[in-house]
Amino acid sequence: MQETGLKAVHSPRQERSPRIIGHRGAPSYRPEHTVASYELAIDLGADLIEPDVVVTRDGQLVARHENELSRSTDVAQHPEFADRRRTQEVDGEELTGWFSEDFTLAELRTLRAVERLPGMRPMNTAYDGRFGILTLAEVVEVVRRRSTPGREVRVQAELKCPAWFAAQGLPMTELVAAELRRLDATRSDGSVVVMAFEQSALRELRADLGSDGPRLVQLIEEEGRQDALVTPSGLREVSTYADGIAPHKGRILLHGADGGLVGVSDLITQAHRAGLTVEPWTLRPENVFLPSHLRRGGDPRGLGDAQTEARLLFALGVDSVITDAPETAHRARAELSAAAMAPVRPRV
Numbered sequence: 440m441q442e443t444g445l446k447a448v449h450s451p452r453q454e455r456s457p458r459i460i461g462h463r464g465a466p467s468y469r470p471e472h473t474v475a476s477y478e479l480a481i482d483l484g485a486d487l488i489e490p491d492v493v494v495t496r497d498g499q500l501v502a503r504h505e506n507e508l509s510r511s512t513d514v515a516q517h518p519e520f521a522d523r524r525r526t527q528e529v530d531g532e533e534l535t536g537w538f539s540e541d542f543t544l545a546e547l548r549t550l551r552a553v554e555r556l557p558g559m560r561p562m563n564t565a566y567d568g569r570f571g572i573l574t575l576a577e578v579v580e581v582v583r584r585r586s587t588p589g590r591e592v593r594v595q596a597e598l599k600c601p602a603w604f605a606a607q608g609l610p611m612t613e614l615v616a617a618e619l620r621r622l623d624a625t626r627s628d629g630s631v632v633v634m635a636f637e638q639s640a641l642r643e644l645r646a647d648l649g650s651d652g653p654r655l656v657q658l659i660e661e662e663g664r665q666d667a668l669v670t671p672s673g674l675r676e677v678s679t680y681a682d683g684i685a686p687h688k689g690r691i692l693l694h695g696a697d698g699g700l701v702g703v704s705d706l707i708t709q710a711h712r713a714g715l716t717v718e719p720w721t722l723r724p725e726n727v728f729l730p731s732h733l734r735r736g737g738d739p740r741g742l743g744d745a746q747t748e749a750r751l752l753f754a755l756g757v758d759s760v761i762t763d764a765p766e767t768a769h770r771a772r773a774e775l776s777a778a779a780m781a782p783v784r785p786r787v
Contacts, residue, residue: 456772456776457753457757457758457759457760457772458486458487458718458758458759458760459484459485459486459487459759459760459762459765459768459769459772460485460486460487460488460489460595460718460759460760460761460762461476461477461480461481461483461485461487461488461489461762461765462489462720462721462722462761462762462763463476463489463490463491463504463763464476464477464478464479464480464488464489465477465479465480465483465485465763465764465765466555466556466560466563466763467560467723467724467725467763467764468562468563468764469563469566470511470552470553470554470555470563470566470567470570471504471511471552471555472490472491472502472503472504472511472552472572472573473552473566473569473570473571473573474570474573474577474581475566475569475570477490477578477581477582478581478585480765481581481582481585481592483764483765483766483769484765484766484768484769484772485592485765485769486592486593486759487582487592487593487594487595487632487759488578488581488582488592488593488594488595489594489595489596489597489761490502490573490575490578490594490596490597491503491504491505491596491597491599492575492596492597492598492599492611492615493505493506493539493540493599493600493604494506494539494540494604494609494611494614495539495540495542495543495544495547496539496540496541496542496543497543497544498609498614499543499544499574500574500575500576500611500614500615500618501539501544501547501572501573501574501575502572502573502574502575502577502578503539503572503599504555504599505529505599506529506538506539506540506599506600506604507529507534507536507537507538508536508537508538508539508542508550509536509537510536510555511552511553511555512550512551512552512553512572513550513551513552513553513567513568514536514537514550515537517549517550520537520542520546523537523538523541523542524536524537525538525541529600529603530600530602530603540604540607540609544574547572548571548572550571550572551567551568551569551570551571552567552568552569552570552571552572553567553568554566554567558740559725559727559740560740575594575596575615575618576618576621576622578594578596579594579622579624579630579631582594582630583630593629593630593631593632594630594631594632595631595632595633595634595656595761596615596631596632596633596634597634597635597658598611598612598615598633598634598635598637598640600637601635601637601639601640602637602639602640611640612640612643612644612647613647615633615644616644616647616648619631619633619648619653624653625648625652625653626651626652626653627651627652627653627654627682629653631653632653632654632655632656633653633654633655633656634655634656634657634658634685635657635658636657636658636659636660636665638657638677638680641655641657641680641681642680645680645681654682654683655680655681655682655683656681656682656683656684656685656716656718657677657681657683657684657685658684658685658686658720659684659685659686659687659690660687661687661689661690662687662689668684669684669686669690669706669709671709671712671713674709674710674712674713674715675713677713677715678713678714678715681715682715682716683710683715683716683717683718683758684710684715684716684717684718685718685719685720685761686706686717686719686720687719687720688719688720688721688722688748688752690704690706690719691703691704691706691707691717691719691752691755691757692730692748692751692752694730697731698730698731699730699731699732700730700731700732703755707755707756707757708756711756716758716759717756717757717758717759718757718758718759718760718761719752719757719760719761720760720761721761721762721763722745722748722749722752722760722761722762722763722764722767722768723745723762723763723764724742724743724745724763724764724767725739725740725741725742725743726738726739726740726741726742726743727739727740729743729744729745729748730748733745733747733748745762745764745767746767746768746770746771746774747771749762749767749768749771749772750771750774750775753768753771753772753775754775
């Protein structure tokens with residue numbers, strides 16, 4: 440993408456305040472994909488909460504970061520499941536552990552969630568074992584319960600490895616479409632937005648649920664095999680089956696080798712020209728995830744100035760941000776709103 444200077448790019452598409460998406464809830468403060476994480480995200484200002492979705496042996500859709508369960512649950516402490524530990528290749532990566540497709544939903548109900556990044560977020564381990572695994576339907580129930588006439592909260596679900604699951608005899612996109620119908624969540628303004636890295640999955644959902652179906656968002660990695668998607672022609676192609684893109688934030692905020700911010704791309708402008716929303720991922724408050732000039736102190740786990748990063752993305756014209764700490768984006772959005780409403784003082 441072409442680089443531009445560090446000034447705001449205002450989009451005619453941005454007719455309302457940008458949205459805040461709680462990435463796996465609020466995992467900076469609670470173990471991800473738990474009811475506590477989702478509800479805290481809403482309390483901290485999230486407009487949507489983002490569950491990752493995998494499939495069980497009996498075709499149920501559950502919220503886990505990946506189908507390998509040992510990092511995010513206490514499955515290794517269950518002797519009755521010891522014989523299910525195995526090694527397999529998942530979407531090109533060899534993994535050893537316990538996998539969602541080897542368990543029924545009833546069996547997964549016996550497991551408890553644990554902090555997936557204990558080295559980075561040790562305080563979250565205080566909540567290990569307190570919460571169970573949720574289905575997609577239960578996540579939808581959370582947002583419906585917490586929505587009010589003045590504030591609607593939605594789910595933005597990421598489908599994890601749908602083609603791989605289909606090859607295992609678990610057709611994820613068909614299961615998702617059927618579940619959305621059952622939940623009465625198939626409208627564009629309904630309770631659920633769906634996103635995925637795999638173009639084929641989004642195309643299948645669009646064909647199945649129609650042009651008036653739920654909003655679909657194309658996830659885009661930081662670099663590599665999806666580079667063609669962020670070209671003008673690639674973005675026009677995406678607009679034929681999706682409503683928005685969710686690029687890695689590094690596709691917009693460009694960094695040098697030392698981690699310093701060196702410029703911004705024109706991706707937001709190009710995507711808006713193609714009629715797509717722009718929803719970058721993932722904003723995180725810890726120093727290790729921030730540009731070098733926003734880090735505070737020498738501890739990689741220490742908290743830096745994530746609010747400024749969010750404020751810059753909002754000023755550049757993004758339609759949403761996906762974040763582990765919704766309150767930082769909420770404060771940044773409030774600052775920009777206040778600045779926009781401030782009266783202009785005449786010069787004397």
